[in-house]
Amino acid sequence: MTIYVSFSPIGVFASDGNGRERAFVSFPKEPELAARAMQDCMQPKLSREESEIASKLKEKDVLFEIKKEGYKHEFPNPAGDALRKNMILIAEKQRLFKNRMEFLSFVHAVNFELSKSSMQKEPVNDKLIVHAINALDEIERTTNTLAMRLREWYGQYFPEAGYKLSDNKAFSEYISTTLYRSDVRGAEPHDSLGSDISKEDLEEIRVFAKKILEDFKAREELEKYIEMKSKKVCPNTHAILGGMMSARLLAHAGSLERLAKFPASTIQILGAERAFFRFKHGTGSSPKHGVIFNTRYLQSAPRDKKGKIARILAGKLSIALKLDFYGGEFRGDSLKKSVDSALLSQKSSMRPRPQGHSSFNSAVSNRPTSHSHHSNHSQKPRTSEGSKTSGFRSGTTHRPTNNADTRDNGSAFVKPKQNVRPPAKGRGRSACKKRRK
Amino acid sequence: MIPEIQRFGRDFATRSIAPRKKAYDERVLRKGRDEWRVWDPKKSKLGAAMQKGLTDVPLRRGMKILYLGISTGTTASHLSDIVGFEGMIYGIEFSARMVRDLMQVSSQRKNIVPILADARMPENWAQRVEKVDLVYCDVAQRDQSEILMRNAKVFLKKGGHMMIAIKARSIDVAAKPRDIFVQEKQKLSKMFNITSDVNLNPFEKDHAFFVGRMI
Numbered sequence A: 001m002t003i004y005v006s007f008s009p010i011g012v013f014a015s016d017g018n019g020r021e022r023a024f025v026s027f028p029k030e031p032e033l034a035a036r037a038m039q040d041c042m043q044p045k046l047s048r049e050e051s052e053i054a055s056k057l058k059e060k061d062v063l064f065e066i067k068k069e070g071y072k073h074e075f076p077n078p079a080g081d082a083l084r085k086n087m088i089l090i091a092e093k094q095r096l097f098k099n100r101m102e103f104l105s106f107v108h109a110v111n112f113e114l115s116k117s118s119m120q121k122e123p124v125n126d127k128l129i130v131h132a133i134n135a136l137d138e139i140e141r142t143t144n145t146l147a148m149r150l151r152e153w154y155g156q157y158f159p160e161a162g163y164k165l166s167d168n169k170a171f172s173e174y175i176s177t178t179l180y181r182s183d184v185r186g187a188e189p190h191d192s193l194g195s196d197i198s199k200e201d202l203e204e205i206r207v208f209a210k211k212i213l214e215d216f217k218a219r220e221e222l223e224k225y226i227e228m229k230s231k232k233v234c235p236n237t238h239a240i241l242g243g244m245m246s247a248r249l250l251a252h253a254g255s256l257e258r259l260a261k262f263p264a265s266t267i268q269i270l271g272a273e274r275a276f277f278r279f280k281h282g283t284g285s286s287p288k289h290g291v292i293f294n295t296r297y298l299q300s301a302p303r304d305k306k307g308k309i310a311r312i313l314a315g316k317l318s319i320a321l322k323l324d325f326y327g328g329e330f331r332g333d334s335l336k337k338s339v340d341s342a343l344l345s346q347k348s349s350m351r352p353r354p355q356g357h358s359s360f361n362s363a364v365s366n367r368p369t370s371h372s373h374h375s376n377h378s379q380k381p382r383t384s385e386g387s388k389t390s391g392f393r394s395g396t397t398h399r400p401t402n403n404a405d406t407r408d409n410g411s412a413f414v415k416p417k418q419n420v421r422p423p424a425k426g427r428g429r430s431a432c433k434k435r436r437k
Numbered sequence B: 001m002i003p004e005i006q007r008f009g010r011d012f013a014t015r016s017i018a019p020r021k022k023a024y025d026e027r028v029l030r031k032g033r034d035e036w037r038v039w040d041p042k043k044s045k046l047g048a049a050m051q052k053g054l055t056d057v058p059l060r061r062g063m064k065i066l067y068l069g070i071s072t073g074t075t076a077s078h079l080s081d082i083v084g085f086e087g088m089i090y091g092i093e094f095s096a097r098m099v100r101d102l103m104q105v106s107s108q109r110k111n112i113v114p115i116l117a118d119a120r121m122p123e124n125w126a127q128r129v130e131k132v133d134l135v136y137c138d139v140a141q142r143d144q145s146e147i148l149m150r151n152a153k154v155f156l157k158k159g160g161h162m163m164i165a166i167k168a169r170s171i172d173v174a175a176k177p178r179d180i181f182v183q184e185k186q187k188l189s190k191m192f193n194i195t196s197d198v199n200l201n202p203f204e205k206d207h208a209f210f211v212g213r214m215i
Helices: A031-041 A048-056 A078-085 A087-093 A100-120 A125-155 A159-164 A168-177 A199-233 A235-241 A243-253 A256-261 A264-269 A273-280 A303-325 A332-347 A359-365 A384-390 A404-417 A424-436 B045-051 B074-083 B096-108 B144-155 B177-189
Strands: A003-008 A011-015 A021-026 A062-064 B005-008 B011-015 B028-031 B034-039 B064-068 B088-093 B112-116 B132-137 B156-167 B192-199 B207-214
Touching (some): A021 A048, A031 A100, A078 A087, A100 B088, A125 A168, A243 A256, A264 A303, B011 B045, B045 B074, B064 B144, B074 B088, B074 B096, B074 B112, B088 B096, B144 B156, B144 B177, B177 B207
Parallel strands (some): B064 B132, B088 B112
Antiparallel strands (some): A003 A011, B005 B011, B028 B034, B156 B207
C-alpha cells in the first residue's frame, strides 16, 4: 500500500490514500526552529523529521508531495490535502496548542520567519545598480535645474561669465572659487552689464554654487560606481554595452533575473513601450529599438539598417545576460565582436540582397497586372542582380538595361510596384503623422 | 451587507483590529471606542467594487482566506479587520519589494501571513498554508483565471467562494475589455457559479470584479 507524506508548520504527517493518519512527527514549538525544520523539508534530501517518519512506517512505498531523492512525488497528495484541511484537529490531537488562537499565531510566526529568511536571500546587487542609475538621473535633473538658477542669479552681477562658460560644472566651479569680477584676469570690472552687488550677497551665491559643484562631483562618483558595479554584476553585458547602458537596461527590467528571462525581441524594444503598444493597438508602426538606440552600434548604423542592427544587438545581449545571470563563463568579447562585425558588414553593404530574400517580392511579381507580356517571365529564377534592383527598400524605380535576363526579371518586379503601396520604410511614419493631424 | 462593513456617508469602512495603527494612509473615523478605517476605492479593488454596487460579499468573521497577489496589504488590511483574529489571511506575493511593506502590516495584524512566492506554483508553498473558505485573486497576469482555478483546486474548501479582479490590459492590450471579461467569465464558469460581476470603472480602468462560488 502506498503511504503519502507531507508537512506543515506543525510537523510531518503520513497518511494512507484516504488521508487517514498513519504517523505524525511534530516540529519544535519555537517558531524559528520550526521554520528551519520546514526549510529542511523543502530540500530534496530527507530532513530529520522525515527520516523519522519513514522509519516509523512499515511500508516501503512512500510518496512525498515535493521532490525527494529516491522517492516519488505527487502534488497535491492525500496527506497534504488532509493536513491542510484538518491542521488544527491534528494539532489538537497532539496537544500542541492550548487553543485556536495559539495555533494561528504559531502558523503566523513560522511563516513570518520563513518569509524573512527568503527576503534576506533575495539577490541585491542588481537592485543596487538600478537604484544608482535612477539616482544618477535624478541628480542630473536637479543639478541642471539648480545650475540654471545659479546662472540667473549670478547674471545679475556678471552676466558675461555665464555667456563665456557654457558648461554648468565649469561655471559653478568658477563661482565657488573666483566669484568677484575684479579677480577675473583681463576683465575691466566696469565693462560688465551687471550691476554692483555687495560682498555678502555674492558670498550667498558662492554657497549655492558650492552645493551645486558638490552635486556634480557626486554625479561623477555615481558614474564610476555604476561602471564598476555593472562590470562585476553583469560582465558579459558590460563588455557589449558598457556600464551605463547595461545599468539602464537593468533599470527598465527591474532586476537581472527578469532581464535575463526576457526574449531578445523584448530587450530590443525595452524603453519603447508606448510605441509598441501604439503598434499593438493598430496605430503606428512597430518600434525597432528602445533604450538600445543610445548605443554606438545604433548611432553609427546606416539609417535603413538600424532595425537590423538592433535585432542583432538584442540577440547577442540576450545571450550575454543569460551568461551573466546563470553564472556562465565570460564571452563578452566575442559577443561584442560579432555585433561589431555585423555592423561593419551592414555599413559596407552595397552588396546584393540574398537570394529568395523576400516572399513578398515574389508574391508581388505573380500578381496579375496589365503588363501581361511580362508575366511569362515572372516565374523565372531570380538572379541576384535582378533581386537587387527590384529591392523594395531601395525605393527607386531604377531599371536595369542591357542584359535581357535581368531586364525581364527587373521589370517583372519593378512594374507592379507602382500599384503597390510605397516601401515599408517610410510607411508607418507618414501614416502616423497624418493621423495625428 | 455584513455588520463588519459599515457605511459612513458615501464611504465604506471596517472596524480596525489594530487601533491607532494605519495599514496605509487611510482615513480613520472614531465612533465611541471603535475606530473605523475608511476603505479607499481608489486603492482597493474590492473597495471599488463595493462602491460600484457589489453587495454580494461572502466575507465572515473567522474565515480563512488565500489572497493571491496581496501586494502591500491594502485590501488585505480591511479583510483582516473583517475576519478578525479567529480568521486568517494567507497572502502570496511574488515581489520582494511589496512583501517588505507587507511584513510591516503583517507584524501589526497577526492574521495576515506574508508568503514571498509565486502564485503560479502552489507546489512550492502549499505546505505553509491551510485550506481556505475564500480565494481572492488579484495578480494582473495573462493567465490570472487559470492561476485562480489551479489554486482553488488545491486550497479551496468544498463550496468555498472566490473573488477575482480581472485586469483586461494584462490579458490582451489590444482586445476590447468587454470581450475579455466575457471570455474570462466563461473560463471561470467551469469551476464556479459566478454570482456577481461589476466593472470597476472609473476607479480602475479596464477592470472587472467577479464573485463566485465553487460548484
